[in-house]
């Protein structure tokens with residue numbers, strides 16, 4: 001119960017890896033806010049948590065819209081009285097169409113940046129006053145190994161996650177004065193319950209060839225590191241990005 005009395009906002013937790021974070025935070029004592037653009041999914045995950053006997057709130061939110069993020073934060077404070085932990089997990093990811101750089105339209109580019117990087121920025125900005133007032137906060141951003149590999153046909157996504165990586169450094173510097181840590185994880189190759197068009201079986205073979213650990217990742221491979229960064233076990237760490245990548249070679 002290391003998160004007893006902590007309030008944890010997990011964006012994009014209506015499915016996939018975010019759902020796994022939400023469930024484990026709840027099991028370890030946190031009051032969990034399940035935030036997702038897909039409100040039905042958010043409600044389903046909150047109901048799962050409540051069915052296990054833990055408190056949870058579902059808030060349908062578009063993290064790319066400042067007003068929507070502000071409303072989510074206000075609803076959270078009204079329900080649970082504060083925000084101690086923010087996990088910026090939401091992204092346009094499983095639904096993203098891969099395509100050569102020259103074929104990415106400005107609209108597609110802007111949409112991916114607006115959710116993946118601007119959405120992360122907006123959520124950090126909205127919780128910062130609450131965390132500063134409390135003199136405590138844990139922000140965990142979700143970047144990606146593709147920032148280092150520069151994965152082909154993914155330029156919009158790679159750039160958006162590079163911004164998240166860089167924002168982590170910048171906010172760690174600015175928020176550290178008020179006892180707030182800002183760290184990130186860079187996952188790689190995680191299989192979830194959600195089908196994806198972005199990895200074919202052939203690509204999986206070459207991905208595994210580049211990993212030290214020769215297996216596909218699963219959501220449980222992410223949870224421990226993210227909860228570590230959200231806990232007091234990492235209280236002297238900030239501005240770091242942990243590679244959750246099975247020892248992926250980056251050259």
Ligand SMILES: NC(=O)c1ccc[n+]([C@@H]2O[C@H](COP(=O)([O-])OP(=O)(O)OC[C@H]3O[C@@H](n4cnc5c(N)ncnc54)[C@H](O)[C@@H]3O)[C@@H](O)[C@H]2O)c1
Nearest residue numbers: 012016017036037062063089090091093094144187189190
């Ligand atoms: N699965 C992997 O291999 C992998 C690898 C590297 C990084 N990541 C990152 O990990 C995170 C979770 O990955 P996943 O596989 O569970 O992804 P996913 O696409 O299954 O889930 C993303 C969630 O974010 C939500 N979302 C999308 N746009 C939103 C918006 N505007 N506002 C609020 N919510 C929104 C979606 O509804 C969805 O529930 C993402 O940030 C992804 O980029 C995943």
